Amino acid sequence: MTALPSVLDHIDTECDAAISRLFGLLRIKSISTDPAYKADCREAAEWLVNDLNSIGFKASIRDTKGHPMVVAHHDGPAEAPHVLFYGHYDVQPVDPLELWTHDPFDPAVRESEDGHQIITGRGASDDKGQLMTFVEACRAYKAVDGTLPCKVTIFFEGEEESGSPSMQAFLEANAEELRADFALVCDTSQRDATTPAICVAMRxxxxxxxxxxxxxxxxxxxxxxxxxxxxxxxxxxxxxxxxxxxxxxxxxxxxxxxEETPSQILHSWEVLGETAESFLGPIGLSVPSGEKNRSILELVWARxxxxxxxxxxxxxxxxxxxxxxxxxxxxxxxxxxxxxxxxxxxxxxxxxxxxxxxxxxxxxxxxxxxxPAVQLPYDAPFLAAARSALADEWAKAPIMRAVGGSIPVVGDFKTHLGMDSLLVGFALSDDRIHSPNEKYNVASFHKGQRSWARILDALARK
Missing domain, CATH: 3.30.70.360 (Alpha-Beta Plaits)
Incomplete structure (x- = not known):
């Protein structure tokens, strides 16, 4: 019998405590691009190691020529998949400081102009709040069931915001330890506040x-x-x-x-209602300049x-x-x-x-x-499991989206570890990442935890 219902109840009950823990990480000024914050970056890595060890992971700091990596392992059932979860604990500089309405390293829950509860502070969305959604899902499983439904390796980087200069060498040196069945990456966004999304391709x-x-x-x-x-x-x-x-x-x-995008994926994009007028209008244009007879989303996501x-x-x-x-x-x-x-x-x-x-x-x-581009197989079993899990949590099917840019670590995982990556994120377009007054919706943080709990359960049963 699955422990999932009790795990979800535990996440709901512990929501305030999870936010309080996140505040502890957000207070650390882990700005990787500025050498003045080198000690702060190490402090953030140590904070994560201590937190992961407290819930039964075997976690440690791994030094690099730059800021340290965090690697943690937890066993799971032999028949379940082995997943590698990636996130980054470093954050962008806060300049210009005068544009912030509050101290960027004094996080708090505030009410937004549209009435939502938001967590404010640098790194709230990119990527500390996101990575903690997964950690909190694991914490809930440990509290309820004493174990995890999958074998889990966690890999947190401290140089993502400064170009990941240590990444490739680290992956090459530690490939056997880090290699898993596939990676889970939480550094992307939802379609909107009520619609989840899975990123299946990056150009x-x-x-x-x-x-x-x-x-x-x-x-x-x-x-x-x-x-x-x-x-x-x-x-x-x-x-x-x-x-x-x-x-x-x-x-x-x-x-x-x-390759041509599968018709069912194209249809799922069509129902989003994005048109040339809605996409190009805000930038003063109206006519797509790319390949004719293709939708606007296909042009920017898949061509x-x-x-x-x-x-x-x-x-x-x-x-x-x-x-x-x-x-x-x-x-x-x-x-x-x-x-x-x-x-x-x-x-x-x-x-x-x-x-x-x-x-x-x-x-x-x-x-x-x-x-190279990154493209998930549309028929991958782990993708189907994640789609089902997210649909159960959000009461609607996730959007299978692509992004025009890239997340370099996903390509690195493919190149150096031979692994595909499942990209599921709970950020919103108005989170102001890299800008003053960064925020993360409390609902995104809460439902992100519940979503990862469901995904781990679905992966274990696929």
Whole structure:
């Protein structure tokens, strides 16, 4: 017989105590980007180790060249899956401090302008409140049943807000210890205050800077115009050739590895009611510029892109200078989906440019970031279990969403540990993460705990 009903009752009863514990963590100024707070980051790691040990985990601090990691283990039934839960205890700086209406490290429960109870303070939503939803679910299971329904490893990072410089080396050195059946990540958001969401995909990224060189110096356009190659014109034409009239990218083999989104997923996005007008209207636009005959959410969640992020050449100061520049450059980024290979995309783009280069011109490329997309199998058993658990808690099916950006650790787990990640978060779009007056709804914190309790139960029984 499952202990879940009693666990949920315990979470409800202990809500105030859970908030009080969260306050203890929120008071610690664990700002990872500022060396002045190095001791505070270690204090936060120690706080988490002590708290996890108090509920039966075997937790310890693991030092890195930067801020420490926290790793904790708890056994579970042999037949149940082994999960790795990830969160980060470091927070963003609070500047500008004068814009806060209260001390960012003196957390409290306050009432928002719309009448909701909110937890205020830096890190309340990103990510201390989120990671504690899982810890509190484990605490409730331990209090009620004396054990956990799954084998659980917890992994808390202290450098997420400063680019995770120690992450890859740490994963490589500790891969055998950290590897599990899959990871659970709580650093994402709900669709809205009453609708849960599971992130099933994150687009990858390739970034390139391309410079076209022509004459050996800038030229007077009255003397050389019509005879000398103009690198601005050359580069502009190359960039214009990268999309056809239907918005598709024309770089050869660009769509290799791109799969169509399942129809049932597309339908679940359609019923959200997002339109070109509602999505683009607030930014002063109205017509989608991507692939034709695709919904606005499919374009930003599930399709690859080629975008131009910067373009320059010639005289750009005030006034006018009739010059043919010696060079022109552009920054180009590609958002990748599904099985697109970043290295192949980069090589195909460079070949595309080189094949269109006039004889008198040469090209230089500068390589920036490159990372693959992350895509959960839509038929993964653990995904189905999580969907069912969230539907039971929220009385509505979760939105299976994607994000246009990326969470680097999810790619790192796939690359170094061979693990997929289940991303379930309980933040809201108005939580003001990274901004003054960060908050976390009490309801999100409470129902997040209940949701993780249900998910652990569902995973154990799948």
């Amino acid at each position: 990858g990224l390739v970034e390139e800077e391309v410079t076209i060189h022509a004459a050996n110096r800038d030229l007077h356009s009255g003397i050389y115009g019509g005879a000398a190659a103009n690198p601005i014109r050359v580069l502009a034409k190359i960039l214009a050739d990268m999309h056809d009239e239907d918005g598709r990218v024309t770089v050869p083999a660009f769509y290799d590895g791109v 690859p892109t080629a975008e131009f992020n910067g373009f320059s050449g010639g005289y750009t100061g005030k006034g006018f200078k009739t010059v043919i520049p010696a060079q022109a450059f552009a920054r180009v980024s590609f958002r990748l989906v599904h099985k697109q290979d970043p290295a192949k995309i980069r090589a195909a783009f460079r070949k595309f440019v080189e094949e269109r280069l006039p004889e008198d011109c040469r090209v230089e490329f500068e390589q920036y970031d490159g990372s």
